[in-house]
Amino acid sequence: MGKALEVIGLSKRFLGLQALKEVSLHLEEGEILAVIGPNGAGKSTLLNLLSGLIKPDQGRILLLGRDISHLPPETRTHLGLGRAFQIVQPFPELSVRENLLVGALFGKPGLKRKEAEAWVAEVLDLTGLAPRAEALAGELTLLEDKRLELARALATRPKVLLLDEVMAGLRPKEAEEAVALVRRIRDSGVSVLFIEHLMPVVRALADRVVVLDHGEVIAEGTYEKVAQEERVREAYLGRRA
Amino acid sequence: MELLLQTLLNGLLMSGVYALVATGLALSLGxxxxxxxxxxEFLMMGAFLSYLFFALQGLDPLFSLGLAFxxxxxxxxxxxxxxxxxxxxAPELNQxxxxxxxxxxxxxxxxxxxxADTRVVAPSYQAATLTLGPFFLGAVPLGAFMLSLGLLFLLQVFLTRSRLGLAMRAVAQNRLAPGLLGIEADQVYLLAFGLAAALAGVAGVMLSVILYASPTVGFIFTLKSFAIVALAGLGNLKGVVPAALVLALAEALVSTYLPGGGGLVEAVFFLVLFLALVGRAWRSP
Amino acid sequence: MRELSHLPFLSFFLLLFALLPFLPLGIWGAFLLDVGFFIQLFTAMALSWDLVARTGQLSLAHGAFFGLGAYGAGLLAPHVGTLPALVFGAFVAGAGALLLGSVTLRLHGLYFAIASLAFSEVLRTLALKLAFTGGPIGLPVPPPFGGVWPLAAYYLSFGVLLLATALSHWAEWSPFRLAQAATRQSEAVARVLGVRVVRVKLWSLLLGSLVAGLSGGVYGMKTLFLSPYDAFSLGRAVEALVIPIFGGLYSTLGPLVGGVVLVGLEQALRLWIKEGYLVVYGAILILVILFLPRGLVGLLGRRRG
Known part of the structure; x- marks a missing residue:
């Protein structure tokens, strides 16, 4: 199996604050990788660098073997990188279906309108949003918003999907459904990198876990393995006490 | 050399009024x-108020200052x-x-x-000048400059010493803080907006003597103030005075040294405004 | 099937304008044709402003695009004839728009608005100061096609309106609408979904400025005289933005309805007041923002971005 995503020595400073320091990690094809860490560990910075919303000071990002470090966000999406945001940002004046159509039509250039519409119908079914397809995105409940965020990223037909705390705020039952949904997405051939605070979700979903603290990778391995490590326990517990 | 210094002196005197008007704009923005x-338009109203009182009642613009405020x-x-x-x-667009x-x-x-005519308020002392060695200082521009600085100083004292002023600065930095001081944000907004208008109104009276009152004089100063505020850093009160000085000096130099500079003076402001906005956007990450 | 519901309205308006010169208007004929001319031209301006606004770029530079087109066409018309001069004027406006657009790509909302206003005022100052524009004295412009056909200016303005309506309608009912709406509502999210935001913004500004430039060109050929105060006036941008806001933003029908009502009203008011008729525009802008934020068309039903 090849590497879906590879990050080599990625660094980023904000006004003197070292947000990420020489972070290297990779995502195997067909894998579900969790990136965890306490608040301020640099998880969101990592995702913003990966999707191209901010530019790295140093380091490289390879998507399916191709260097995308200097490509703009839209080109990364065209090459197969999808992202769902932590703070849901639907286009409120568009309907749910139109929100997905944006991803489907522009996520992969050259797609015909009919094909895009068919694909959107599929994603609507998959994510359970079909009954709300014609509602304005500004009128959705939080749960529906979360689903829309995921569905819209999926609509771009990603090969690698970045998920930023898409389970936050969900009830246990809803989170369980979401976990099953992410598994189905992976089974359809998408590699998934996700950021999550809810440890049960991480345990249930992740094949492998990478732990960030103060912008550095401090542990990597299965959930059980990293949960044992002293540094990880310190990072999570030590500073809270 | 004397021409240069005289030009810089004229620019310096003008910078006071500019700073006064732009401070008001920065207050409502910040x-x-x-x-x-x-x-x-508050400035324009102040200017016409001064003109009306002068033309109809013969009232000295010095009295109009307080009234306009x-x-x-x-x-x-x-x-x-x-x-x-x-x-x-509502969305920014609507505002x-x-x-x-x-x-x-x-x-x-x-x-x-x-x-559309321009109307000038011409009290007896309008053309009075003071000589300072080889230089001439218009009495009215000098007075306007001193008064502007005085008002800005009072504003500074108000903002740093009074509870309301502190609340106002708190709102400017963080929208949540005023509640802690037991003052409603809404009252702070009202006061800030009123003060901003009052500063412009006073400036309007000064300009009715130095420059003129006309329907468009206010909009010109809105744009000039935008330029100053954009140069100072949007909503940044401290940067307003130096930014006003830079622009006033640049304006004075252009009008003295460029052939036909009179009409190009406004372009200086717009160019600075344009470049300040564009430059700011490209510098941020 | 929403698409069909607008077409009859649009066709009706356009047909009415096309046939206006042949209707039995009696002694009011000449006056109404003049009113029709200005309605067509300023409605086209409004449509072109709306087209740009759909990406979140609030242009206060439409007066500058108008002026660039007017002067470009006016200066060239005596040498190359009417139509090539109009095309040239539109290209000059387009070049100005690309210049403005490419340096302001990172400015949003009101900061774009203020920058575009500054841009517009710089150009107006230049038009006043440069030698070949005739400066404050102004520039005489020949009538279209040597003045042999009295209805030429009217039908040129009809052509501009037709073009503006077609562009706006295409942008409203094609995937371009989704790209514009996504760009307007959140540029970052739009980009992550694959929308080429830079292209969408520049194309919208370019298309809008071409229409505005054509409007300016035709305007000069009607008034036969241009001055920087008139052609580069901020008032042009004000009209261009008040009309869509009054009629209904981000649509083709809104600016059309708004244009017919407001420009018609304006032309009637000009019979009574020479200066200051913009009072009405200011008052309407305030009232609509406070009480009718979705415009006239918004009264008809729910609209989508």
Missing amino acids: VVGIVNFAHG LAAFLVGGLVYQGLIRPVLP MLLTFGLSILLQNLALLLFG
Whole structure:
């Protein structure tokens, strides 16, 4: 199996604050990788660098073997990188279906309108949003918003999907459904990198876990393995006490 | 050499009024969070107020200063209550268009009432000058400069020493803080907007003597103030005085040294405004 | 099937304008044709402003695009004839728009608005100061096609309106609408979904400025005289933005309805007041923002971005 995503020595400073320091990690094809860490560990910075919303000071990002470090966000999406945001940002004046159509039509250039519409119908079914397809995105409940965020990223037909705390705020039952949904997405051939605070979700979903603290990778391995490590326990517990 | 120094002196004297008007704009932007396209119209009203009192009652513009301050404060408060407050929760677009609409309305109302002519208030001391070695200082520009600095100093004292002033600065930095001081954000907004208008109103009286009163004089100063505020850093009160000085000096130099510079003076402001906005956007990550 | 519901309205308006010169208007004929001319031209301006606004770029530079087109066409018309001069004027406006657009790509909302206003005022100052524009004295412009056909200016303005309506309608009912709406509502999210935001913004500004430039060109050929105060006036941008806001933003029907009502009203008011008729625009802008934020068309039903 090849590497879906590879990050080599990625660094980023904000006004003197070292947000990420020489972070290297990779995502195997067909894998579900969790990136965890306490608040301020640099998880969101990592995702913003990966999707191209901010530019790295140093380091490289390879998507399916191709260097995308200097490509703009839209080109990364065209090459197969999808992202769902932590703070849901639907286009409120568009309907749910139109929100997905944006991803489907522009996520992969050259797609015909009919094909895009068919694909959107599929994603609507998959994510359970079909009954709300014609509602304005500004009128959705939080749960529906979360689903829309995921569905819209999926609509771009990603090969690698970045998920930023898409389970936050969900009830246990809803989170369980979401976990099953992410598994189905992976089974359809998408590699998934996700950021999550809810440890049960991480345990249930992740094949492998990478732990960030103060912008550095401090542990990597299965959930059980990293949960044992002293540094990880310190990072999570030590500073809270 | 003397011409250069005289030019710089003229620019320096003008910078006071510019700083006064732009400080008002920065107050409404920094505290209330609204880009007020109608800011200069308070100035225009002050200028016409001064003109009317002078032409009809023979009232010295010195008296109009206080009247204009109060009148503009009142009108500013009413505008805030009636027009600005309802659109504070609305999108930026609506806020901008509302103040833009107000500006157009007031300018053209003035045009209907007074016509397009420029009107100058000419008290006996209008042309008085002081000589300082080889240099000439207009008495009125000098007075306006001193008065502007005095008002800005008082504002500074108010902002740093009084509870209301502290609340105002707190709002400018963090929208949540004023509640902690037991002062409603809404009252702070009202006061800030009224003060902003009052500063412009006083400046209008000064300009009715130094420059003129006309329906469009306010909008010109709105744009100049935008340039100053953009150069100072949007909403940054401290940067306003130096930015006003830079622009006033640049304006004086252009009008003295460029052939036909009179008409290009305005372009200086617009160019600075344009470059400041564009430069700021490209520098941020 | 929403698409069909607008077409009859649009066709009706356009047909009415096309046939206006042949209707039995009696002694009011000449006056109404003049009113029709200005309605067509300023409605086209409004449509072109709306087209740009759909990406979140609030242009206050439409007066500058208008002026560039007017002067470009006016200066060239005596040498190359009417139509090539109009095309040239539109290209000059387009070049100005690309210049403005490419340096302001990172400015949003009101900061774009203020920058575009500054841009517009710089150009107006230049038009006043440069030698070949005739400066404050102004520039005489020949009538279209040597003045042999009295209805030429009217039908040129009809052509501009037709073009503006077609562009706006295409942008409203094609995937371009989604790209514009996504760009307007959140540029970052739009980009992550694959929308080429830079292209969408520049194309919208370019298309809008071409229409505005054509409007300016035709305007000069009607008034036969241009001055920087008139052609580069901020008032042009004000009209261009008040009309869509009054009629209904981000649509083709809104600016059309708004244009017919407001420009018609304006032309009637000009019979009574020479200066200061913009009072009405200011008042309407305030009232609409406060009480009718979705415009006239918004009264008809729910609209989508």
